[in-house]
Each structure stands twice: as C-alpha cells, then as structure tokens.
Amino acid sequence: MITQTYKERVATDLFDRISSIKLNGHEAEIVSKERNGASVVVLTKRIEDEKKVEHVAIYDELGEVITERYSAVDVSNNRSLDFRFTFEVTD
Template sequence: MISTIYRERTAADLKSRIDHVLLNGQKTEIVELAIDGATVTVLTKREEDIKHIETVQIFDELGNVITERKTDLDVSENRTLDFRFTFEVV
C-alpha cells in the first residue's frame, strides 16, 4: 500500500509539471490548477465557437503529453465549453 504522504507528494509533483492544454491542437488557457490531498484538478477557460472536438491534450513543462483524449464529438449546439480534468493518485 502506498502511503498517503507519498500519494500527496506525487500529486504535488504532477501539479507542478502541468504546463498547458491543447484543444484540437490549439492552446487553451488554464484558469485553475488546484490540489486537494492526492487529487489534482485542471480547469480550462470557457471557449466559444467550437463546433467539433477531436482531441484534448495536457502537456508537461518539457512538451511531453501527460494525458490525451481522442473523440469525434459534435458540440455545435453548445454556446461555450470548458474542460475539467481530475487526477487522483492512488
């Protein structure tokens, strides 16, 4: 079993490495990067005029992909979109 202290330390390390988010290959602003114990949450700003989502990626400070989601999602009915990612170190 991994200790709580080590899980929280690992979450803090992940939080410090998150650098930017790409939505369909375009950079979108991170408006909140929070940590609560061993949970890290990333929230992007609301984006307008997005009609289709193909990829959402989070990158570290060295340009490496931390996580990536690929989809084929029509969002033309939405006025604005924001994205929230939650990582829990277990």
C-alpha cells in the first residue's frame, strides 16, 4: 500500500517540475499552480485568437513533456480558451 505521505511527495515533485504549457507550440501563461495534499492543479491564462486546438502539452524544467494531448477541435470566433490540468496521485 502506498502511504499518503508518499503520494504527497510525488505530487510535490510533479508540482516543482511543471514549468510551462504550450498550445499548438506557443507558450500559454500559467496563472496558477496549486498543490493540495496529493493533488496538483494548473490553470492557464485565457488565450485569444486560436482557431483550432491541435496539441496541448505540459513541460518540465528541462523542456521534456510531462503530459500531452492531441485533438482537432475547432474554436468558434470571439471565443477564448483556458486550460485546467488536474493531477491526483493515487494507489
């Protein structure tokens, strides 16, 4: 069984490593990054003028991908986007 202390240690490591988010290869500003117990939540600033969401990725301090998603989502005119990533360390 994985202890709560260990889960929180893993969440702290992830929290410390998250350094940037990119949407379609362009930096998306991180406006908040919070760790609560074994949970990490990251939120980007609203992004204007994107017509399509094709790739979203979170990078560590070395520029390596932590997680990424590919899609083909069209964005309506006059819409802005923000992204929230939630990580929960579990057993």
